[in-house]
Amino acid sequence: MKTLAYSGNFGSIKKLKLDNSEAVLGSMMTDRLSALPDEILGYMLSFLTLRDSVRTRLLSARWRYLSDYRCVLHFDALNVLGNENNNRELYQSKFVSVVDHYLEIWKGWNLSALKIHFCLHNKHALHIDKWVESGIRMEVEDLDLRFPSTNPEERYVLSDQLFHSGKAFSFKCLRLRYCTLTFSSGCTSWISCLATLELYFVPLCQEDIECLMSGGLNLTSLSLVHCFNTDISSVIELPRLKKLFLNNTFTKIELKCPNLESLKCEGRVDYFKFSNVPLLKNVNLRLQYHYRGCSLTFEDLAIHAPKLQKLSLLVMTLVQPRPANNSLCLKRLELLTDVPTGFDLFTITSLLNASPFLEILHLQLRMRNYTKQSPHIEYSDCPHLNLKEVKIDGFRRWWNEMELARYLLKNAVALERMVIVCLCDCSSTIDGSVSSYCSSIREEIATTLLRDMKTSTELVFTTPIPCSVSNGWDISNYGVRVFCGE
Template sequence: MGKEVNRKKADRISDLPDSILTHILSFLSTNEAVRTSILSTRWRYLFALLPNLHFDLEDVLRRKNFNIHRGVKYLDLNIYLDKFITLPDVLFTCRTLVSLKVDKDFVLDVPRGVVHLPNLNTLHLESVKFLNDDSIKNLLSGCSNLEDMILKQCYMENISKFNISHQLLKRLTIDYLYDGYHSYFKYLDSIKARYSIEYLQSLVKADIYLFKTNYTLQGGATTLFRGICNVPSLILWVTSLELLLSCKPLPVFATFFKLKIPCYDLFREYSYIRGGKGLETLLSSLPALEKLEFSQEVLCFLPENVPSCLLYKLKAIKITNFTDEKHCIGKAKYFLKNGGALQKLTILTAPDVSVEKQLKISNVLSASPRESKQLCILIV
């Protein structure tokens, strides 16, 4: 009896609450944390309460002895190998999996009808190699509840047609560049394959950054833009504008209410605009547009036929990189004269515009005719 009492006094750590013990285990490697399960019945299952488990799966995968059928919900595979390795089939039949991230040196080879991931909500594929055109199609066919999908830095050499079709998908990122932006549908790449974006009715926002290369496929941009023409909000980078305006026929974005055309490197990006067409051409395809933000260079000409969105729908306009030059002021006057529903016009002046010049712009625009009686002009 005395020895038992002394043993309990010596093992005070085991008497601590689970929350404290798991916090202690979190400082150990996963292998070391699992080894504590042999200490006593008190420690047998504590490691399973850890919020994050980190495994060295390289040897396991090479032996094809990979098993996640233990109620796994969140799985992040990040393994550096000497060569690409095919993902194990068991990975595609885990009913409990909610989030899957696969990063580095894997080949996505998914036979048709094999995938059954009914609870998968988030799929993140980074630096993964697609075996063929059906790689993504077969994978998505078994992900009935997928809402968030990210494809980043993936290898597209074997792809000629890239089809994405999913009715519940809300956030889609196709990112071939490293940056810090995040949005619902984001595409940063050249058109290297014939992308087909279909049945994405749940998308609420798109962010498109396309650029031309020698490998740009004719018609690739058209299918991409047609696939997102029903989203209500669009971020369209300047480099994408020429490709969109080259689509024949130009898609009609009937449900767009918000359009933003940012530019992080103005002089480089505007070198892509050719053919004398700019924002004015696109406005005719945006009948429901209510909010518009753009750099003043994007508007190449003032349309003779006023777009219907400006006459009846546009409520807020923000023009950036504005100067006191005549052509800039003329563009602002055009919106004032024709904006029947316009409530706010915001002018963000270029960095070299002085306070005196800002005051000059304000005086000119304040004295200009305006269609809307409820309009507020803000110049900063």
């Protein structure tokens, strides 16, 4: 029951009773947040940005001296300046002074990670060196420096001399982007402590890569992206490496990593050799040019990567893989390739035949205006017992995609779904006759493929962009659905 007694007007309230208890009002006015223990309040502050955390402490004299229980110091435009769009040279001086102040506050704390992401140059090297030294004193395990700069000559130069102190051996992860790293001759002790090394746009020479290979025996993850201005030849022999990402130009790469599980390589490679990768499960190759060992790679994988389950391969020219004595254990194959007019797409069937456990096939074709006539080869039907999903992207009817699609519909015993992505230009035209022509072509292709379909298979026929004429059919007598357009 609520009662309100007043005299005159509402501004002169004399007495307030809530449920006949004045004590309830007192409990409602209590600051429950300030009643929390210091440890919980400090933990809550750690979820705020550094800037907001400092401002929040000004709300109360008690909060001003609370400890911040964050284990990661992340300095970027949003955390320091309150606006992620302020990552510009105009704010460099302010950013540097604020970081100096914050690190002075956190002096003496043990942190797990120190991350500094801002547009800084080598003219701030004295401050950055002090920040790295502060991270070493705080025994951080993860050091992440990212200083975007359009001019390579202005980039911050990090000397590994900073890592020669005793506490630097706490480093387990080093991430550098848009920096320059200098190596002391013959000193690789700090590299041997690293488990993760990521270098992006960090210039390296042949001697530097040899230093990394000889010192990084405990690395489990290695990323080298756009680090070389000249061709590099390397034998990567790291016994504990599990994850490798390369994006550079190599004259030769040979892998001898017995614990490697995942490989991603982009760029140009003249020679690629798998020697000792028994645990390799995932391979993603995006190579700009056809390298000499392309067909040899399939044989290498069959012999040296018996547990390989996913292969994603981009080559400029699809070549005929030579038959291998060993079968691949692939479950997913993604093949992205340039195919000239006149090329026989049935060459991939030899790779399919060498992968009896394959479940998913994604074939992406890119049109090329030159002609390369393949030699005539007779291909016999071969059942694919585990293939469940097929996607052919770039379908134009210029090559023999139709024959390949029909082959897969006939021989993929367990096929559940086939997706045909047909390139279509009718959306850029206004003439309705052109759109009708594209639609009729697609309908003709779908009707032809239906002849070889099983009742348990779904055929999806679509375009990479919404077509101006989209049709959908429910073909009940086949027990499947065919979609035209998205």
